[in-house]
Amino acid sequence: MRKLKLGSSEVEVSALCFGTDLIGSKTDRETSFRLLDLFCESGGTFIDTGNFYAAWLPGCKGGESETTIGLWMKERGNRHEMAIATKMGFDYPGCAGGLSAAEIERECDKSLRRLGTDRLDLYYAHRDDRETPLEETMAAFDGLIRAGKVRAIGASNLRSWRIAEANAVAAAHGWTRYVAVEQRHTYLRPRHGADFGPQVAINEDLKDYCGSRDITLIAYSALLQGAYTRQDRPVPAQYAGPDADERLEVLRDIGKESGATLNQVVIAWMRQSAPPVLPIIAGSVPGHVAENIGALKVTLSEDQILRLDSAGNPDIKKAWLR
Ligand SMILES: NC(=O)c1ccc[n+]([C@@H]2O[C@H](COP(=O)([O-])OP(=O)(O)OC[C@H]3O[C@@H](n4cnc5c(N)ncnc54)[C@H](OP(=O)(O)O)[C@@H]3O)[C@@H](O)[C@H]2O)c1
Numbered sequence: 001m002r003k004l005k006l007g008s009s010e011v012e013v014s015a016l017c018f019g020t021d022l023i024g025s026k027t028d029r030e031t032s033f034r035l036l037d038l039f040c041e042s043g044g045t046f047i048d049t050g051n052f053y054a055a056w057l058p059g060c061k062g063g064e065s066e067t068t069i070g071l072w073m074k075e076r077g078n079r080h081e082m083a084i085a086t087k088m089g090f091d092y093p094g095c096a097g098g099l100s101a102a103e104i105e106r107e108c109d110k111s112l113r114r115l116g117t118d119r120l121d122l123y124y125a126h127r128d129d130r131e132t133p134l135e136e137t138m139a140a141f142d143g144l145i146r147a148g149k150v151r152a153i154g155a156s157n158l159r160s161w162r163i164a165e166a167n168a169v170a171a172a173h174g175w176t177r178y179v180a181v182e183q184r185h186t187y188l189r190p191r192h193g194a195d196f197g198p199q200v201a202i203n204e205d206l207k208d209y210c211g212s213r214d215i216t217l218i219a220y221s222a223l224l225q226g227a228y229t230r231q232d233r234p235v236p237a238q239y240a241g242p243d244a245d246e247r248l249e250v251l252r253d254i255g256k257e258s259g260a261t262l263n264q265v266v267i268a269w270m271r272q273s274a275p276p277v278l279p280i281i282a283g284s285v286p287g288h289v290a291e292n293i294g295a296l297k298v299t300l301s302e303d304q305i306l307r308l309d310s311a312g313n314p315d316i317k318k319a320w321l322r
Pocket residue numbers: 018019020021022048049126156157182183199219220221222223224225226229230263280281282283284285287288289291292
């Protein structure tokens with residue numbers, strides 16, 4: 001699997017990231033290890049977890065995912081080969097949440113312990129916190145970098161202008177800035193005003209900002225829980241907008257032409273978009289994960305990208321041709 005640098009940092013990650021929110025909880029340990037092995041054997045090194053995964057499940061208290069990844073890396077002796085991203089900011093048992101310096105420092109130590117490591121490759125603010133001054137948050141993240149506990153920082157579920165302000169604050173003080181942004185993103189576009197609770201979707205502003213400032217864009221919920229191919233997973237209502245049918249039709253056409261599955265076309269489209277978006281793939285079934293990794297073999301033509309981009313949005317076509 002091809003490797004790339006995260007934004008302007010020196011952290012090298014694989015072209016796909018493996019999402020693990022249900023690892024060690026809904027997905028049992030044996031299956032979790034099997035899935036992690038599969039990703040790793042395919043050359044994958046970039047793993048996405050979070051401090052509170054999966055506190056929302058009955059019987060879980062958070063930390064299950066990090067703990068399982070830590071055990072897997074210990075058993076396989078492969079920590080040095082992996083690029084581990086984790087996050088903090090949401091509340092869960094024993095943690096009030098938010099981006100205060102005290103929470104950032106405390107949660108980082110907890111994540112390091114659970115993962116059985118002394119350094120996080122990427123540490124995200126998992127949500128915004130408008131009660132805490134940006135100076136406090138960015139100084140705390142910078143402190144972790146200087147202490148050698150974290151190699152790079154990222155933002156998840158923050159609006160573009162808040163990321164830009166945070167990075168401006170960091171630059172003014174000579175502190176480390178966010179080099180990666182992880183948001184919700186898929187091929188179907190959210191309906192105007194769609195509500196995703198605390199989650200924030202990639203939009204044109206963010207693409208422009210990240211593309212101009214050498215910040216890596218990373219997408220979660222890329223496959224809408226399998227809705228592109230599964231009868232049992234309807235397209236979420238937030239994506240059932242006026243252009244959804246047209247976009248699905250073009251997606252199916254390109255799937256037929258390219259011989260790729262719809263999930264693979266979505267992943268390939270994301271990777272080839274401008275700026276490129278690094279998809280997080282996830283799954284509890286090895287066959288699904290293998291299919292998603294197989295997307296790396298799919299290369300869409302310029303014409304196919306244009307058709308995918310302009311479906312339900314003919315003005316994009318004009319912009320390309322100008
Ligand atoms: N930063 C954030 O706020 C945030 C938010 C959400 C997620 N994330 C990260 O992103 C990761 C993925 O999130 P997500 O679960 O929402 O992603 P998703 O791509 O929308 O859904 C993944 C699920 O879709 C199904 N699936 C995947 N590939 C498939 C295939 N080829 N064929 C059929 N079904 C397929 C599987 O469901 P089953 O396993 O049920 O079969 C899989 O678990 C998480 O693990 C987490 O690391 C981050």
